[in-house]
């Protein structure tokens with residue numbers, strides 16, 4: 290037996306709501322015009338010219354509000370790196386001039402590469418900043434690996450060359466890190482990540498080590514925090530690329546902070562012995578410690594004879 294469909298039947302509240310909403314949705318045409326006419330007709334009919342003027346005024350108001358909103362939205366969402374920015378296009382022009390002068394012999398007049406250097410299209414400003422600010426580029430001569438040396442360009446010029454290369458097919462942009470981010474980074478986490486990702490090549494204390502075929506992982510004593518981030522993202526030469534998927538920005542910054550802090554750390558225990566770890570420390574302990582004890586024994590023995 291089904292219960293009687295009585296309106297007064299105490300039904301579940303949500304069911305009543307559902308039914309109400311359904312009713313309204315089902316008969317919008319039947320109900321709304323009546324309601325609208327009932328409310329609006331007397332006003333409209335009583336003062337037709339005023340209402341027309343008012344309507345014109347209100348549409349002008351709506352139009353100006355819409356224009357204002359468009360303006361606000363544009364200023365919020367407009368792309369900041371505007372290509373029409375005169376200072377930026379000047380930087381690109383200067384960068385192109387510097388490029389043609391210093392880099393095009395190896396990388397080609399339009400950066401698409403020659404026999405003496407790879408294409409730079411799509412390498413991005415991160416790679417250019419890394420290579421030129423560490424002095425690796427312009428390449429000095431044939432070697433297994435470009436060496437770090439004093440940069441040949443000022444940072445402004447490097448930024449200009451990087452801006453020019455960035456316009457050729459984009460690529461990874463130069464990463465940034467602030468002093469505050471360096472100071473706030475989780476150093477212990479950075480150290481852990483460093484030991485698991487970087488120490489096998491750069492060694493525990495970042496002193497570097499030789500690799501195969503005349504290549505080497507350089508010491509990390511001179512790299513700036515920006516260069517450390519760039520190296521991870523770009524993966525120069527035989528260094529692997531550490532992308533966002535492996536090390537997100539926070540992790541990368543923690544590693545940079547750890548490297549910078551650990552190389553500046555003083556050594557309260559005495560000389561670091563080149564930070565080569567337990568082997569030279571043990572050797573020193575054996576030579577000086579046991580050698581010293583032997584010396585004392587010999588000295589005591591020599592005195593007893595007399």
Ligand code: HEC
Nearest residue numbers: 391392395405406407412416417420421426427428435450
């Ligand atoms: C004498 C030739 C030579 C000159 C001059 C030179 N490069 Fe290079 N460049 C190379 C070679 C060879 C490589 C690849 C081997 C390497 O990285 O050591 C390279 C690699 C690079 C890379 C890395 C490309 C990548 O795929 O990550 C960048 C960026 C770069 N050069 C930029 C420049 C810029 C900018 C200049 C000018 C300031 C310059 N180079 C001048 C020969 C040159």
Ligand code: HEC
Nearest residue numbers: 423437486487490505506507512516517520525526527528
């Ligand atoms: C497989 C070995 C290897 C691993 C792992 C490695 N690197 Fe490197 N790294 C290199 C090599 C090789 C170079 C030199 C590249 C060149 O000269 O173009 C280098 C260069 C660098 C430089 C530039 C140093 C300078 O003074 O210019 C930095 C900074 C750096 N690595 C940081 C790191 C960090 C941080 C990690 C861990 C996330 C890491 N590397 C992992 C091999 C490695």
